[in-house]
Amino acid sequence: xxxxxxxxxxxxxxxGFRNPWAYSFLALFVLFMLSMLLIHQQGxxxxxxxxxxxxxxxxxxxxxxxxxxxxxxSITGEKEDGSAALLYTYRLSMTSWLGGKYIGLLLVLLSxxxxxxxxxxxxxxxxxxxxxxxxxxxxxxxxxxxxAAFLAIAMVIGAIASTRxxxxxxxxxxxxxxxxxxxxxMIALLGQLPYLWxxxxxxxxTLFNPAEWIRVYIIAAxxxxxxxxxxxxxxxxxxxxxxxxxxxxxxxxxxxxxxxxLAGWLWKRGRYNG
Amino acid sequence: xxxxxxQLESVAVENTFLQLDxxxxxxxxxxxxxxxxxxxxxxxxxxxxxxxxxxxxSIIRMIAGLSKPTTGTISLNxxxxxxxxxxxxxxxxxxxDDYQFxxxxxxxxxxxxxxxxxQQSIERIRExxxxxxxHETGNKKVHQFSKGMRQRLLLAQALLSKPAxxxxxxxxxxxxxxxxxxxxxxxxxAARQGTIVLFSTHQLQVAEAVADHIVFLDQGQIKLSSSYxxxxxxxxxxxxxxxxxxxxxxxxxxxxxxxx
Numbered sequence: 001x002x003x004x005x006x007x008x009x010x011x012x013x014x015x016g017f018r019n020p021w022a023y024s025f026l027a028l029f030v031l032f033m034l035s036m037l038l039i040h041q042q043g044x045x046x047x048x049x050x051x052x053x054x055x056x057x058x059x060x061x062x063x064x065x066x067x068x069x070x071x072x073x074s075i076t077g078e079k080e081d082g083s084a085a086l087l088y089t090y091r092l093s094m095t096s097w098l099g100g101k102y103i104g105l106l107l108v109l110l111s112x113x114x115x116x117x118x119x120x121x122x123x124x125x126x127x128x129x130x131x132x133x134x135x136x137x138x139x140x141x142x143x144x145x146x147x148a149a150f151l152a153i154a155m156v157i158g159a160i161a162s163t164r165x166x167x168x169x170x171x172x173x174x175x176x177x178x179x180x181x182x183x184x185x186m187i188a189l190l191g192q193l194p195y196l197w198x199x200x201x202x203x204x205x206t207l208f209n210p211a212e213w214i215r216v217y218i219i220a221a222x223x224x225x226x227x228x229x230x231x232x233x234x235x236x237x238x239x240x241x242x243x244x245x246x247x248x249x250x251x252x253x254x255x256x257x258x259x260x261x262l263a264g265w266l267w268k269r270g271r272y273n274g
Numbered sequence: 275x276x277x278x279x280x281q282l283e284s285v286a287v288e289n290t291f292l293q294l295d296x297x298x299x300x301x302x303x304x305x306x307x308x309x310x311x312x313x314x315x316x317x318x319x320x321x322x323x324x325x326x327x328x329x330x331x332s333i334i335r336m337i338a339g340l341s342k343p344t345t346g347t348i349s350l351n352x353x354x355x356x357x358x359x360x361x362x363x364x365x366x367x368x369x370x371d372d373y374q375f376x377x378x379x380x381x382x383x384x385x386x387x388x389x390x391x392x393q394q395s396i397e398r399i400r401e402x403x404x405x406x407x408x409h410e411t412g413n414k415k416v417h418q419f420s421k422g423m424r425q426r427l428l429l430a431q432a433l434l435s436k437p438a439x440x441x442x443x444x445x446x447x448x449x450x451x452x453x454x455x456x457x458x459x460x461x462x463x464a465a466r467q468g469t470i471v472l473f474s475t476h477q478l479q480v481a482e483a484v485a486d487h488i489v490f491l492d493q494g495q496i497k498l499s500s501s502y503x504x505x506x507x508x509x510x511x512x513x514x515x516x517x518x519x520x521x522x523x524x525x526x527x528x529x530x531x532x533x534x
């Protein structure tokens with residue numbers, strides 16, 4: 001089984017690094033990071049600032065969308081190409097198949113983001129007013145966590161969609177809902193409820209949207225917890241505590257494993273009914 | 275090219291038998307394949323013949339485990355897909371009809387990927403590339419390959435684990451006359467080693483050249499299932515063509531109508 005897992009992962013890495021798309025994304029990401037660095041150099045700040053906030057917001061727009069597209073297209077592409085059907089006759093376990101694809105794609109995306117951060121970091125080290133190391137590390141962690149969580153969602157989309165076009169529709173819908181529409185939808189819905197319900201419901205809702213809890217966590221770690229509002233007061237207190245960090249990492253792992261299990265279940269259910 | 279026998283030396287189980295028992299398939303209340311029962315034994319080469327939409331690929335996909343039969347059971351040496359999936363699939367080699375290769379991979383890389391999944395050695399991969407005549411172009415990207423070359427690579431993939439049951443969906447599409455002939459000898463040798471070969475085709479000359487059992491299908495219904503020898507005896511020298519014309523267009527047949 002381990003053999004199958006590594007074989008699938010290695011193929012995903014090869015396909016990823018041979019894809020011209022990966023290099024276009026790398027160029028875009030480096031450009032984006034360098035722009036942020038230039039903006040940052042116009043004023044000096046430590047911890048959470050308007051600049052880091054802007055960098056986080058722009059990362060939130062870019063990374064989940066790219067990750068969702070890459071992940072979902074990778075799975076639906078296998079369906080459209082007939083590769084998924086052929087591999088089914090090879091009797092691969094879901095852990096080998098989806099797990100191998102997930103880790104392979106994760107490594108490709110992490111390599112791109114790491115190169116982007118490294119290039120900017122090296123240039124930043126030559127300038128007087130670059131990002132501080134701790135801020136930079138947290139922003140990198142923010143990108144890594146977003147990729148890990150949204151790639152797992154992409155696996156679910158890939159398991160549901162039959163074609164790349166269908167996957168694109170789902171990707172745009174999910175990205176819009178989680179990234180753009182989340183705040184207005186929450187404000188509109190929770191505003192209709194009794195005041196005492198708002199906080200617990202907001203907490204539960206946040207657990208479904210990785211973009212939201214990762215954002216809140218990183219803002220708290222950057223020391224800007226007050227800007228997310230009083231509803232998150234307990235989260236901020238908890239997240240800055242050592243047990244909060246462990247719980248947060250566990251939450252991310254559980255979310256990723258949950259999505260992969262769901263994708264596996266959907267895949268098994270869908271593939272044998274033709 | 276004469277080392278086909280060595281390259282195909284099979285681990286196929288002696289006295290292998292494939293049992294298709296009351297198999298049928300319907301999708302959204304439409305009958306795709308009418309119920310049928312057939313069985314085949316080691317060394318048999320079976321051609322599923324018929325026009326477009328006859329149900330050839332549906333039957334192959336069911337036997338390959340890609341589509342669940344609506345009724346009936348499929349077993350290989352009494353092992354069903356549901357109860358013994360590991361053993362069933364490990365005895366299977368499948369060549370799909372609608373496969374798009376990863377264009378950025380070379381032929382060698384593609385076959386190596388499948389070979390690793392089936393725990394096959396690099397030597398075996400080289401052997402098979404040679405068997406299908408791709409050893410010299412093994413380092414070329416598959417997107418540079420012609421349809422026929424891709425088909426040959428897919429055939430090599432199906433032969434990787436020397437399967438007891440070889441399922442080939444339209445394997446000769448895109449093959450030139452030389453490789454059509456080579457295909458016949460490769461399949462013939464695999465059968466001689468004890469493999470059951472079941473392939474679909476709409477090219478009667480291929481069925482005639484290699485198959486020892488013919489199944490004619492039309493709109494999901496088996497019109498005729500008989501040994502090639504019996505068909506030849508019953509319908510004469512151009513047995514398969516005559517049988518096809520009579521089964522599908524009646525006594526007169528479209529060709530005869532055109533001639534007259």
